[in-house]
Amino acid sequence: MTSVPGTAELPASTVDPAGLEPVAEYVTGLQTTNVLRAADGTYRWWQRPGPLAGEPPTATPFPSRLPDAPGAARLALPRPTGDGLLYQVPGPASAAAWLRDFRPAARLLVASALASVARGLRALHRSGPPAPERSGPPPALLRLRSWAASDDESRGRAEELWGRRRTVRLLDWADEAAGTTATAGAELPAGPVHGWASLGALVPPLRAGRTALLTGPDLGTGRPELDLGWTLGELAELHWRLPSLHTTPDPNRAPSSPPALARVFLDAYGPGPDPVLLGRCAVLRIAVHLQDFARHQGWHDELLDYFAFTADLIDQEGRPALPPELGDHHHDPA
Structure with a gap:
């Protein structure tokens, strides 16, 4: 089967989605x-x-090319098409979807995809200053x-359930993650970041080709721990929300839980990330997901559990989202 090409623009003949075979449709409010x-x-x-979103995806020009590395996921840039963005990828399902498949081969596919995206993120983080039009914090932090400054109902509930102190801590951590405030002992400098390194944006190959990470609208400037913590936060959220993901029928053949996959991900990235900021960025990812859902779907009482879960993570500076050997490190009070 033909391998998926690199980050080159799609040929003109593929830009019109009308000429392609529909496989699936996924709809959220956003x-x-x-x-x-x-x-x-x-x-x-x-x-x-x-249906509940505001403006179409950003019209800011995407980079002409992105860095690459051996064994790394392809950072797939989109082509603006209609009122959206069109990506060329090697499969029909994301790593988040494959994670719900309990066959050992599916778990191995997710582990391989996470390792490859870690290498791709490291190449991005080492690629030098971002293009001027992509400087500044990623949209998620904005x-x-x-x-936090709005009068949204969920914001008011957060004030009641968290207290002001926890919200202030989140905003301080967002400044840290964006590289606008210094972090003691930081080894990795601020630079280009993906901005939304999510399992839902990670597409493993169905048969052949390289794993792709949908890249573009969320590019910005920040600390590398922002991207890494984003993935760790999602794994921690899945670990909490879906207990069925804790094991597989054959744990000897594949990583059997989100914490095990987190270890695979960090091992592939390599040394350098600050564990304190990793934990804080994991909490930021969950908080952004929470507020995105609340603002676009409206208030639901089920969000009470999410607020309680997030409050506990804020108090622990995200330690439960890290592999045990990192989560046990000393945290200085914020």
């Missing part, structure tokens, strides 16, 4: 994703605003700060 199959066996993901 985003609609159409999965389409091309004649060469590769796939296109067409992402557009969801959304968190906007929410």
Whole structure:
């Protein structure tokens, strides 16, 4: 089967999604994703605003190319198409979807994808200053700060359930993650970051080709721990929300839980990340997910559990999201 090419723009013949075979559609309030199959066996993901979203994806120009490294995931840039963005990817399902498949081969696929994306993120983090139009904090951190200053109902509930102190800590950590405030003992400098290194944006190959990480709209400037903590936070959230993910039928053949996958991810990235900031960035990811859901879906009582879960993580500076050998490190009070 034809391997997926690198980060080059899509050929003009593939830009119109109407000529591709529909495979699936995923709709949230924030985003609609159409999965389409091309004649060469590769796939296109067409992402557009969801029914409750505001503006279409950013029109800021994307980089002409992104760094690459041996064994790394391809940082897949989109092509603006219609009111959305079109990505060329090697599969129809994300790593988040594969994680719910309990066959050992599926868990191995997720582990391999996480290792490859860690190498891809390291190459990005080492690639030098970002383009001027992509400097500044990633949009997710800006959304968190906007929410904290809003009169949204969920913001008021957060004030009641968290108290002001926890919100202030989150905003301070967001400044740390964006590289606008110094972190004691930091080894890795601020620079280009992906901004949304999520399992939902990570697409392993169905048969052949390189894993792809959907990249572009969330690019910004920050500390490398922001991207790493984003993935760790998502794994921690899944570990809490879906107990069925804790084991697999054959734990000897594949990483059997989100914490084990977190270890695979960090091992592939290599040394350097500050464990304190890793934990804090993991909490930021969960807090952003919480406020995104609340602002676009409205208040639901089930969010009470999420607020309690997040409050506990804030108090522990995200230690439960880290592998045990990192989570046991000393945290100085914020």
